[in-house]
């Protein structure tokens with residue numbers, strides 16, 4: 001079945017794979033039945049010392065080498081399946097990455113993941129040049145199991161119980177996107193405006209405001225947005241409260257808990273030990289004083305006070321403005337900011353989580369700066385932080401729980417998101 005693939009209308013975004021192998025080394029690749037048949041047909045089982053794939057719960061995934069990394073990854077960074085049988089013979093998930101596909105009405109919405117360094121650094125060709133490839137993969141994914149593309153009969157909600165029609169959703173996304181790409185305002189202001197729009201929509205009673213009336217309301221809000229944002233900026237901004245900081249750190253911790261295949265396969269006892277250690281690290285991290293506990297593999301050291309003291313030079317803030325504008329638009333236009341692409345959350349919750357994700361990127365970029373022994377953030381720190389945050393956004397179970405949603409709602413309704421966004425140094429006015 002060939003459904004049209006809708007690519008984000010992002011002329012400023014490019015992508016091509018340049019073979020850094022990060023995805024091969026770090027991700028767990030889930031297999032379809034067709035992938036398994038293909039691997040068996042290629043005869044790997046007889047030629048490898050390790051099984052090519054293993055069971056993980058009810059799923060089957062590509063095996064990893066004892067030291068980590070895909071079992072098919074060679075020492076010189078090549079994929080053995082690709083080398084022997086060509087790119088099309090690789091498992092579907094490998095060919096799809098870093099794109100995501102979700103059902104949207106009678107079409108498929110394609111998004112782009114920013115845990116791929118090529119997407120972050122904007123390297124390669126226009127997204128539209130990948131349309132044919134994605135259309136083929138969407139058909140293959142549909143054949144493998146239509147539910148893998150999300151539920152067609154579940155359009156996104158604006159708030160709990162207020163479902164959007166496709167036309168309303170389209171207008172809402174268009175309204176927010178035109179605000180986000182307004183180059184006349186620095187990102188810090190556009191984020192405040194986005195926050196204002198979310199708050200207004202979550203407070204309004206919109207059960208009976210539908211179709212054209214809803215679109216008219218959006219148009220009015222869009223006209224009012226610059227003045228409302230300026231008004232918000234003119235008001236004194238208190239620093240984030242200690243509760244804001246704690247809730248932010250809970251979110252950061254959940255973003256950083258990337259589960260490797262080795263961790264997912266550990267024995268019951270090892271799993272228990274890991275959970276105990278995780279709980280202890282989470283507690284210390286949420287407390288936010290003294291040394292930062294182990295958070296991201298390969299990084300250690302630094303105290304919370306040092307992280308808070310890091311500076312973000314003006315030149316870096318300008319680069320961050322471009323990077324995060326691209327990222328926020330990619331999430332919004334790629335269908336991963338709310339709805340099927342983000343735990344089925346309503347738009348106001350998903351967009352609040354997106355603002356919170358920016359604050360997580362800010363803190364993590366500072367943390368990476370400190371672990372490198374520097375006092376000033378470099379754009380590479382932000383690239384890395386964005387990769388960590390986006391890897392788990394919409395995928396990690398902890399970030400999609402009821403508790404996580406309550407956290408986001410609390411921060412949004414009590415002004416915590418505004419305080420945190422205002423204090424995020426990487427998006428300060430350049």
Ligand code: SF4
Pocket residue numbers: 016017018019020021022023024097098115116117118119
């Ligand atoms: S992380 Fe991105 S650039 Fe690197 S190998 Fe994977 S798809 Fe290619």
